[in-house]
Amino acid sequence: MLARQRQELILDEIRRTGAVQVHALVTRLGVSDMTVRRDLDVLAKRGLLEKVHGGATSVVGRSTDEPGFEAKSVRALPEKEAVSARAAGLIRPGTAIGISAGTTTWTFARFLADVPDLTVVTNSIPVADVLRQDGRPDRTVVLTGGVRTPSDALVGPVAVQALRSLHLDVVFLGVHGMSERAGFTTPNLDECETDRALVEAGGRLVVLADHTKWGVIGISTIADLAEADVLVTDDGIAPEAHQVLAEQVGELVIASVPSPAAAGGEG
Known part of the structure; x- marks a missing residue:
């Protein structure tokens, strides 16, 4: 292993x-x-x-705890990859999409290399870097301005103003946590305002959240569960959470996480 x-x-x-x-x-x-x-x-x-x-x-844990990008990037990586692969299949070529900041959406961006003719708006420096490295001539990447957070998001009035002038087909949102009571949350108040502006710019909302996000509550709510047109999570989601989410979100998509490959040595 x-x-x-x-x-x-x-x-x-x-x-x-x-x-x-x-x-x-x-x-x-x-x-x-x-x-x-x-x-x-x-x-x-x-x-x-x-x-x-x-x-x-x-x-x-506290509702304002916000680990840095590197710390979060190693959490539930197989689940994030499974969720991202399923979510990438929801994108139609030739559309304008928004991608929020976070390690799940950063993972998601790596699965978009083969989707043609996309316009992508993001407030995430790592997401923009991934999409730029693809080198596709048929892709436009728009990075909002703003103040940088520990999760490498650009937030604040500059980002919000830019997003409020846009109209996107679909927004893909990563979240810090989700619960029946609090909905989809973040530990950063400025990031929450920016995420809300991104959600409002989209015609549809797709939330990407692996099973470890259930029951985690940040200080501020980005959106209620019912505001998600689609929630993509993984098959590790607890039965009680599955029931709540299936009742609240527009469509619940469950991604299967492959079993870890056998590997020798202790590493």
């Missing part, structure tokens, strides 16, 4: 139970005590957990 796969399993267990013990992980993962502790060190340095004697616990 690769180091990334082990670390994803460790994070999933912490999200599920709130804590993990080294000896239990040794048994479950079939690796040495030293390998588990090394994985915990890596995850702790990225701010994804807190090490304690004999194991680790979840980072105490």
Whole structure:
């Protein structure tokens, strides 16, 4: 099993139970005590957990917590890729789309290389970079101005003003969290205002959110669940969440996450 796969399993267990013990992980993962502790060190340095004697616990979450782009980019990567692949299939050539900032939408942008004749508006520097690297002559990429956030989003009055003058066919929105009560949320107030302007510019709203986003609540609501025309998530979504989302969003699309490929060594 690769180091990334082990670390994803460790994070999933912490999200599920709130804590993990080294000896239990040794048994479950079939690796040495030293390998588990090394994985915990890596995850702790990225701010994804807190090490304690004999194991680790979840980072105490607050509604204003906003990890940096690098820390978020390693979370639930197989799920993000599965969600992104399904969402890319919803795009029709020749349309104008909006893509919000975030690591899920950054992953999504990498799946658009083969979609012809697109106009893309984004407030994400990494998303714009990915699309520029494609080098397609039939693609127009518009990057809004604004103030840069920890998640590499451009936000604030400049971004909002630019977005309010546009009319897009579809907006693809990444979110910090989603819940029945709070809807789709972000921990950054300025980013929320910008995301709302992006949502309002679109004829349809497609939200990209893997199963780990369920139950996470940021300080500000971007949109209610019912405002999503489509929500693309993965097959790790809990049954109770699946039921709520199926009742609230226009269409619930479930992406299948491939089983991790077997790999030798402890990484």
